[in-house]
Amino acid sequence: MRVASLLLVWCLSVVTVAAQAPSSLATRLDELLERIEARAFDDAEALAAALREDAAQAGDDDTVALTMRLLGDMRIDQERLAEARTQLVAAQEFARSRGLRRRDLEATLMLSRVGAIDGNAERAEVDAIAALDGLIALDLPREATLWAFDQAIASVRGMAEHEAILVRARPYFRADDRFATACSLWHADGDHYFNKAAYVQAHESLTTALACYEGLPRGGGDAGRVLVSLGRVQRAHGQLLAALDYYRRAARLQEANGDIPAMLQSLNAQAVTYDRLERHATAERLYRRALGIARARSLERYEVFLLGNLGGSLLLAGNTAAALRELQSALEREKSPYLRATRLRQIADAWRELGQYDKALAAIDDAARELPTPGFDDRVSWLAAHAMITARLGNLDTAQHDLDEAVRMIEDARARTLPGDVARRGFGDLHQWLFAVSIDIAMRRSGMANALELAEQARARALLDLMQDDTAAGRAAPPKVAEMQALAREFDTTLVVYWVDRASTLAWVVSAERVRGYRLAVSERALRQLVGLAAGSGNVPAAINAALLGGADLHAWRALHRAIIAPLAADLPARAGARLTIIPHGPLLHLPFAALLDTRGRYLIERYALHYAPSIGVLAAAARRPASTAAARAMVIGDPAPLPRVPGLQLPPPLPHARIEARRVARRFTQGALLSVGGAATERSLREAVAGYGWLHVATHARVAEESTAQSYLLLARGQGGAADDGLLTEDEVRTLPLDGATVVLSACGTALGRVTGEGTVGFTRSFLAAGARAIVATTWEVPDQAGRQVMNGFYDAKARGAGMSDALRAAQLQQLRALRAGTVTMKAGDQKVALPATPLLWAGYIAVGAP
Template identity: 25%
Template sequence: MKTIHYRRISLTVFTTLTLIISFIPANFLLVFQSPSVSAQTANSEALSLVKLGDYYKELNNIPRAIEFYQQGLAIAKANKDQSTAVSILKALSEVYLSQEDYAAAIDVSRQGLALAGEILDSSAEMKFLDYLSRAYYLIADYEQAIKYSQQHLASARTATFSGQFIQNHLTVTRRGKSVSDEAQALMTLGNIYYQKSEYDKAIDYYQQFLSIARSQKQRQGEGQVLGNIGLVYASKGEAAKAIDYFEKDLAIQREFRDRLGESQTLGYLASAYSRLKNYSKAVEYYQQSLLIAREVKYTRGEAINLYNLGLTLALFGKLPEAEKSLRDAIDVHESLRKKLGNNDAYKVSIFEQEAKIYQGLQQVLIGQEKNNEALEVSEWGRARAFVDLLARRLSTNGKGVTTSEPVVDKPTLPLLQKIAKQQNATLVQYSVIGDDKSKLYIWVIKPTGEVTFRESDLESLLQKENTTLAKLVTTSRQSIGVRGGIIASENLNQLKRLHELLIKPIADLLSSNENNRVIFIPQSSLFLVPFPALQDEQGKYLIEKHTILTAPSIQVLDLTRRQRGAETTTSLENALIVGNPIMPKVVLEPGQSPEQLKDLPWAKKEAQDIASLLKTDAITGKQATKAAIVKKMPSARIIHLATHGLLDDNRGLGSAIALAPSGNDNGLLTAEEILNLKLNADLVVLSACDTGRGRITGDGVIGLSRSLISAGVPSVIVSLWAVDDNSTSFLMTEFYKNLQQKLDKATALRKAMLTTMQKYPEPKYWAAFTLIGEY
C-alpha cells in the first residue's frame, strides 16, 4: 500500500485583524449593505461590500464573506465595472480554494480569466491561471492542471522578460517576501509530475524553484521545496537521503512558525521512517502531523495523515487501530466530496485518490477476517460518482427539477443481499488490491443471500511470469485477434490463464444451470475482460456454461432496476433502428487531416433485417443525421445504432457514435451529449466498435455506457473491441429473433453468441458484446 502525499501548494496565511467586526456600529453596516444609498456611486458601493467581505474573511466567517463578495460582484457586473469584478473574482477564487470548494473555485476562476483577458490585466490572468492549476491538481485532474500551470509559467516568464514584476499572492508568509509567479508555477508543475510518478521532471522543476527562492532570499519557499525534493527521493526508495532534506525543511517551517508547513513536513518524515521500517517513529510523526492539521483546519491534510497513519499501524501489526484510522480518513473524504456539489467530473477525479483508502481498509479488514465488512467497503469504494449521479436523476421530476435531496444508502450487507435476491442472480465482485496489484479479492453473493469470500493469488504473475493482471488482460485480448494479431492455439492459453485467476477460485459457487444469471462486477483493467470467452481446463467457454452480465457496482444494478420500474419484459414496439449513416469526417490521429470513416454495408443490412423483424423502418444513409436521431431518441423504447464507434480513453466523455452530419454539427454523438439527454428506452444497443470502453477510473468506465445509463436507460449492450461488420450483423439479428421469443435480454444475447459461435468459431467474432445493467 502506497503512502499518499499531496504536494504542497501554499495557501495564504491569514492573521486575525485587530479590528473586531462586532464593534462596527449597526448603522455603519446598514450603509454598506444598502443598494440605494444616494451618497455612494455604484462603484464605491461594490468596493464597500468587498471591504466587508474582507473583514468577515479575516474573522473566518467565510459564508458571510462570500455573501458580500457576491453582492459586490453583482453590482460590478451590472455597471460593467470589469476591473472591480476581476478583483472580486480573485477574492472569491482564493476563498473557495481555502475552503476546499474546488468546483466553485474553478467556476469563478474561469470567469475571472476570461474577464481579465478582456481588459488585458496580465497580472490577474496569472493569478487565475494559478488558481485553476491548483484546483485541478487538488481534484487529481492532472492534465488540466498541467495545461494551466504551463500557461501560468509562460505568462510569468513573459512578464519577467518584459521588465514587469508581478508578486505572487499565494506564498505570503508572516516574515519575508513572496516568491514570484514563475516560481509558484514551477512548484505546481513539480507537484503534478510527482503525483504522476515522473520523478526526474519533478526534481527538475523543484530545482528551478529552489534557485529562484534562494536568489530572492525566500527562506520559507526554500524549506517547502527542500521537503518536496525529499519526497521524490523517498518515493525513489532513498529514504535516508530524503530524511536529510525533510529535517532541513522542518527547521525552516518552525523558524517561521508555519504550522501548516510543519504538519506537512512531519508527515513526510513519518513516511521516510516507515520506509525504513521504523514504524514506531513513523506513527509518532504521523500523530504529530495529524494534530497540527486539525489545529489549522486543513481537511485534506487530516485525511492524508489518517490514511498514512492507518497504513503504518497495519504494518506495525495494530489492525484494529489501523481500521479506525482508515475509517476516519473515509469520513473526512466524504466531507470533501460533498463540497463538490453535483459536478460529476470533479467527483470522478477526486475519487482517484479516495480509492486507495478504500483498498487499504479492505486489506486491514481481511487481515482481521472481517470478510463481509470488507465487501461493504469494496462496494462503497466503487462507482461512487456514478451512484450519486443516478440517484440524483431518480430524484428529479419529468422537468428535470430535483424533488428531494438524493439519498444514497451505504451498502450494508443486508442491502447487497437484497439486491442479489431482486436480480435473482449470482453477483461476483472483484477488488484488485495493492500498488503492485498483487492481490485479487472475490466475493460471491448468491440469490439466497449466502456470501462467500475467496482470494486469488497474483504473486505468481509478478514473480514467475513477470507480468501483471492488467497486462494479462491486454495480451488475452490480443491473443484472440482483437487488434488484428495472429491467432494461434497456444495463444488461447491466455484465456485459460484468466479463467484460472478469475473463475476457478469461485467455480464451485456458480450455478450449474446455464440459464441462471451471473453478474460480474469488475474493477480497473477487469472491465476489459471478455468474460464470455474465458476457457476452463477442458477448453469450454464460460458463455457455454453461464448467462453473463456485467455492472460497474452492485448499487448501480439496484438503481437501474428502479429506473426500469415495474416492467419485466422488453417492449419491441417503438424501436429506433439506425444503420450505416453517411459517415462523418474525423481526425483519427493528432495533426492529421480529417478523413471520412469507412462505409459499413453489413451495418445497413443489420439495421434493415432488425427493422423488418420489429415491423418498423430502418434509418440509414443520409437520413440518419445526428439531429434527426437525437430528436427521436427520447421517445424510443429500443434504440439500436449500427455504425462506427470512436473511443476516447483519455477523457472518456469524448467517446462517440458516428451519425450523418448536417448543418453545423459534425455528426458525432458524444458521451458528454448523451449524459444530458432524458431517455425512456428500455434497451440501447451500440452495435459499433469499442462502445463499452472509455477512460477507466476508480469510478468505473467513463464513456458511452455510463452516459446512457445515467440518461435513464436500464440496459445497454456495448462492445469491448473493434467488431467485425459481417459477424456482428449476424449476431445482432439473432439477438432480436430471441427477444421476439420473449426471452430476457441476457438470455437472448447468450443464445445469439452461441449461434454465432457455430458460424464464426473464433471468439473475436462473437465475444465482444456485453450487457450492462438490467437483464
C-alpha cells in the same frame, strides 16, 4: 508576497479622509504607494526617506508613522523579514511616543504577520486579534476596517481563530468592490472554503476575487495568485489538465508583473500537478528550476518550501532515501507550522516505505501536534498516513478507525463538489487510493462485509447521480450488504464483485443466502497483461489469423479463469444456465468473462448466463427503470454515409455488412421500425426520432478514446445541422438522448471500452445508461463482420423466443461457439473456403450491461 498591493487603496483612503497632511506630502505619499505597487523598490525607498524627513520637519507625525509602516510592509514584500521587523518596531515605538493609537495598532498587526511567517504562530495569533479588536473599536472607515481584517486573517492562517475572523469580516464584503484589500479578502474567503472542502462556495469567492483584481490597473500579479487557487479547485476534482492551464496563466501574469515569489508558487503548483499525473521527471525539473530562481533571488522561505516539495516529489517517484534527505533538510529550516506538519507527514511516509515503522509513527504523531486545526486535505492525508503506519504495526482497529473518519470526510465533501459530471467523476477518481487502503485493511480485519460496502461506495457514484434525481434528496446511498442480497434475490442472480489492487485482487460472491469474500493472489499488473493477451494484444485480426494457422491460443483465458473464477467455485451456483452478475474493476472492466476457460475445457458462458454493471447501485437503478412503452418498436441505424472527416484520421471504409444487418434487425420489429441507413442516419434524425422507440440498434464505426483528453464517438452520416449534426455522436452527446427505459445494441467495434476510472469504463455504456437506457449490448473488441452478424442473428432469434438480455446473448454466443467447433463457420481465402477457428475472438466479444 502581495502585502504592498493589499494596502494601497486603504492607504490612499487614509490620506483622503483624514486630510491632515499638506497637499505636497499627500501627493508624495501617493507617489510612494505607486512605486511600491509597481515593485520599484529602490525608488520607493528613496522617496520614503525624503518623505519621512519632510513630514517630520512639517510636524506631520501621522505621515511619518505611516511612511515607516509602509517601508516595513515593503520589506515583507521583498522577503526581507529581519529588516521588516526592525522597521515595524521602529514605527510602533514612534507611534506610541506620539500617541498615534491607530498607527501603533497597524504596526502591531504587521508585526504579527512577520511573527507568523517566522514561526511564532501562537504569539502572532494573540497579537493579531488584539490589534484587530483595537482597530475596529476606533470606528474606522470601511476600507480601513477591511484592511485590518485582511492583515489579521493573513496572520492567523492555519490557526484556530482563522475562521472566526473571516466570519466577522464577511458582513463588510461587497462583490462589486474594486480595491486591493477587498480582492484579497475574497481570495482568503475562497481559500478558506477550499480548505473546508466547500468547493462551490470556494469557486464563487475565488471567481469574485479574480474579477476584483482584473478590475484594478495593476492587479495582474495578484490575479495570478487567484488563478492558482482556482487551479487547486480543479485539481481537487481530478481535472489536472485544466488545473495546469490555470497555473501556467498565473505564472505568465506573475512573471510579467515581476512578482517572483508568486511565480515560484505557480511553478510549484504545476510540479504538484505533474506528480499527480505520475510525470515525476517533469515535476522534478520544475522544482529544480524554481529552486534555482529562489536561491538566485535569496528568497530563503521559498527555497525551503520548494526543497520540501521536491522531497515529496522524490518520494512519489519511489526515490525514498533521497526524498528523506531532502525532507529532513527542509524540516530543519522550516518555520511554518503548516509546512512543518506536511514535512513530518511526508517523512513518516518515507520511514514507512523504508520499513522503519516506529520512526514513522513518531513523525506522524509530531505532525498532528504541529497543526492542531488542519484543513480537509491535510486531515484526510494525515488519517491515511497514520492508518497505514498503525496497520504495519499490527493495530488494524486503530487503522480502520482512522480510515472510517477519512471516508466520512470524503463522503461529506462529495456532497459539496462543483456541479456537473466531470467534476464529480474527477473527485471520485482522486480519492480511489484512500478507498483502496480502507478496503484492504477492512479485509485484513476479517471485515468482509465492510470491505464490500466500501468497494461499492467507491465506484460509479457520479454515474449513479446522473441516473437519479440530481439533488441531494434524490441521490440514493450506495447499497449495504443486506440490500445487495435482496437485489440478488429480486433478479435471480449471483453477484460477483471485484476490486483490483496493486498487489492482489479482492472478490466477493453475493447470493440471496450468503456473502463470501476472497483475496486472490493476482496483481493489477498481471491482470492487465492477461486481459490484453486474451483480447489479441490490441490486434484482433492478426490474432484470428494466427489462430487459423496454429489453432487458438487459449493460455490467457485459462490463466484468467484460474486466477479470478476457480477460487470462487464453491460459492458459485451449481445450476447450469444460472445467472452471474459481474461487477468488474480495473483491468477486468475490459474483460468478457464468457470466454474464461476451466480445466475441463468449458467456457464460463457454457455454465452461466452473464451480464455486467459498473456497480451494484447502477444495476439496481437501471433494472428498476420502467421498460419503454415502445419496447416493440425499434430505431435501427446502419452503414451511415457520407461519414465525417476527422483531422488526422483516415476515413474508415463503408460497412455493407452493417447495412445488411440493420435491414434484418428492422424486419424483426413487426410493430414498427425506423430504418436509417446511408445519408438518413444523421445525428439530427437520431435525436428527433429516438424518443418514439424503445429499442435502438446502431451498426457503424466507433472511435473509442482511452485517454482523458479525447472523446469517444459513434460515426453517423454528415448532416446539414451544423456542429450538432456533424456526424460525430460523442459520449457527451449520447447523454442528452431521450432513452427512457430503452434497450440499446451497439454493433460497432469496442463500444464497451473506454478510459478505466473509479467510475468504471468512461465511454458509451456509461453515457447510454446516463441517458436513460435500461440495458445495453456492446463489444469489447473489433468483431469481424461475418462473426458479428451471426452473433446478432442468434441474439435476436433468442429475443424473439422471449429470452431476457443476458439469456439471449448467452444463447447467441453458444450457438456461434458450437458452429465454430463444428467447422461450419467459414470464410473465403482465394478460391477456397476456410473453416474459422473456435477462438473466443469470434464469439465472446459482446457483453450485456445493465438490466439482465
